[in-house]
Amino acid sequence: MNRFDFLRPASVAEAVAAAAEPGSAYLAAGTNLLDLMKIGASRPERLIDISRLPGLDRIEWLADGSVRIGAMVRNADLAYDARLAKAFPSVAEALLSGASAQLRNAATVGGNLMQRTRCAYLQDTASACNRRVPGSGCDALYGENRLHAVLGWSENCIAIHPSDFCVPLVALDAVVEVEGADGRREIVVDDLHRLPGATPEKETALAPGELIVGLRLPAAAAAFSANSRYLKLRERTSYAFAVVSAMAALRIEDGTISEARLALGAIAAKPWRVREAEAALLGVTPSVEAFARAAEIALAEARPSGDNAFKIELARRITVRALTLALEGTPAVMPALPASPFSTDPGASHVA
């Protein structure tokens, strides 16, 4: 890898000041960035190590029932936080369905929000990639793309956002707290990740040098705690990115749906909230037919970006299944295989 400067600032303010320099990148656990640096797909000139910044590793419950999660909280610590798992069970389930135990022990909340696409053409420095080298083209288009985007893509980029964690976050109106040269601001997670359009290199709404310091889940999101699921299809039972995934959450009152949340993962460059489908479920008596209608609405605009038409049908089906599972109710204990279609195997529960 290239020679780079390594800075370890003592405060958020110092970190943000240091990152004002072009070519800077924040380093948290490095589970994504360091891999990209080793293969030359990312070549920052200076790394700003934020892993030891004070005060970013706490989970704080606020008076209004919302929770504030520091950007350096480890995925595993968050997933195994009992209060969080009770209030926002799909968040815990999504976290535990991601990566491996070793990676979850290292990876951070802020890092997960900022992780890059897994598109092989981003990683392969000999390939054209508009994210890595703006204007160079997209070799994923017409390439090996069976797992690429079916929604929100453009001719300039067909990559998907790989995060599990972010899928329930967009559905639950989570907000990130950002520090930058101009002070603190908030961005709803749904606005954090961008679709490629003509500028796929602009992957997030963050301005250069801005640092995610925290994540907030609103108290209202806990209203779904009884009927929430995250479901993830993958090609091996664990340690695999999603082929497609879905988060579904329902509030049921008097036998009808009073509020619904629905988001899909691994089908677009961002976690894909489908508000039209949520709206279509309002006031409806839950049924497979109603869920199928919601799935149709959710995927109405989908079109293959390559050898991936099967993902559209799969996304419809996983939507129906996730809604069905959410209706059945949040499991009393975390399943042995979180988010897996096989998580319903009887007699086994998840062990930390």
Add this chain to the structure above:
Amino acid sequence: MSPETNPSHAPRYGSNMGQPLTRRDGLLKVTGRATYAADNHPPGMLYAVTAVSKIARGRVTSLDVAAAKAHSGVVEVMTPANRPPLAHDPDEKMPPFGFRVEVLQNDRVRYVNQPIALVIAQTLEAATEGAMLLDPQYDAQDARVERADGELYDPPAIGVGAPPGAAYGDIDAGLARAAHLVEAEYFTPAQYHNAMEPHAVVAEWDGDRVMLDMPNQALALSCASYAAYFGIPAENVTIRSPFLGGGFGSKAILNGPQILAILAARMLGRPVKLALTRSQMYGPVGHRGATWQTLRIGTDGDGQLTGLHHRAIAATSSFDDFLEPAANASLPLYASPAILVEHKGLRLDTGTPGPMRAPGEASGSAALEVAMDEAAEACGMDPLDFRLKNYAETEPGTGKPFSSKALRACYAEGAKRFGWSRRPLEAGQMRDEKGFLVGWGMGTAVFHCPHFPAEARATLRADGTALVETAGADMGQGAWTALAQIAAEALGLDPQQVELHSGLSTLPDGGIAGGSGHTASAGLALNNASKDAIARLTDLATGNPQSPLFGAGNIGVIARNGRLHRRDDETRSQSYAEILAGAGQPEVVGTAKAARDPSVGAAHALYSHGAVFAEVKIDPDLGQIRTTRLVGAFAAGRIINPRLVRSQYFGGMIWGASFALHEEAVTDRRTGRIMNADLAEYHVPVNADVPSLDAILIPEDDPYINPIGVKGVGEIGITGTVGAIANAVWHATGKRLRRFPIRIEDVIG
């Protein structure tokens, strides 16, 4: 221990099953004290990194050597312009198994990830960055990586020198009279070994002698081959390979990158280390080539085979030949009046394939076992009944008797443990309580029994313990343990009294740890050396008037628990230590060279057998597949250590699940670059993919295979499993899937 050391086939505790000892190297490994090749750091060592080609075919037109050399820490850049000469032409094969290799002999590029330069630096980071700064430019030609692009040819040989085909009986007549004819094509993709430990070498020269720390499955052979490349006597090459983090066939044969690193060490007069990255192993260090296999199976009205035709197209590189001998999987298994197997080669712009995890048997059995399932379906027969109906009592074609074949017991015990008799004949009949589709499938496992020449030395020491030595290779299979057990038994000692030295080329040649033949090959040499030592000790005792065994030379003695006993009066005995002391000798040394007598293979067909039963569950809407149960029953002659053997069978079955559902190198058809060359995206199973494994060790006595009765267990587990899983997927869904790995879209499509 055995009550007797002789004869070799005497029962051990009433069976031919040895003791389930734990691994001798287990503690070292779980505490991180086992040192692997790349753990070595001799003083003054430099780091080498290969720069690799990003194109599949063409020429390198420029390398920015100046930029790389200008990078701080870079010591040297080796390119075709300054690469020192080698004593062997790399465009010629290295007998017996060596391939043509890429060692910067020119600017030509023949596959992606081919080394095009070697950067040597003070640190790994500097060498890595130096390689990146070379910024190679190419004159690229179209990549030929798809079947339609490659050149088909008739190979003179397949595998490691086998004939490219075989014909028994009249295949046309056999198929013409069939009541049912099944014909289909099956695809198996390119797969890469992906041993956990990367290919690595630390090379240190001392004059014209070189010390190589490297993972190696064939120490003596490799010493001779490296010596040929460097123009020095074979004894000037020493290889230390105490442990391998997996080999799977990829560490038995010389590769270009290691040769370059050794060359750099000589060029610079300093030790050099090279460890390939994961992605760099997708090219120059072998792989399993893709196959396209067509099977035609004819059956009469009773379900008896009338003809079996297996044709395989096997991919190889543009410049060398290793053809997966896939169709040969149809030779040893099912009785048929007519069998025809054929191979075609297909030249693609890839690295040369090589032996990988049951080469030929794995991919061939994958196709054959699915085809057999299809034939059973055509006959309306249970797949197990169908296989029993076509059970081969002698080797099909040749008519040779099997040296031993407990396959019927494998079928019976496996089926019983699995519950096969409750299987509905039709597909799509079973669901579990959660609504998952459930399918049961089976496949026959088979693997040939090669034997490599090997040597060993056994030293009985003054304290009555022994040192036994052979340059074997422990790739994780447990050679350190099993080989010591074989020697201990022959020596009449407890295994704890036997010290084993292995993994070092200066020891007697332990043969090749490949072809599932290492325990038999190195084990026989150790057995014979041990017996030689006992014979020498016996001479000392029976010739010593002071010994209670004096004069017993004609009667004979029995070696047991560290003592020799008179055969006719076991109360008269003397300990090894006493015998040596009485003879005034510090030790007695036995040696042996052991190989298979050609008459053994001429008289008998030599195979291990097994039966694998698989249960899959499939989400009916989402198509996700899980192998929920695997039961294998295997018969492989005498079992030295059932704990290790069970582990080998588990490993084989897991690789079978991997083949069936996971492994595939995804190649960009435009560039020839492999787009999933890392362990995040090139999937092998995780524990959750194989929640229930069961391996049954079927007792089998083989009086012919070799004097220790050992066959081989390393690879057979993969062979029946792939088909068993694919057949279970059919049984769950009614879909015949003939492309591996089976994917979600194949199931829901």
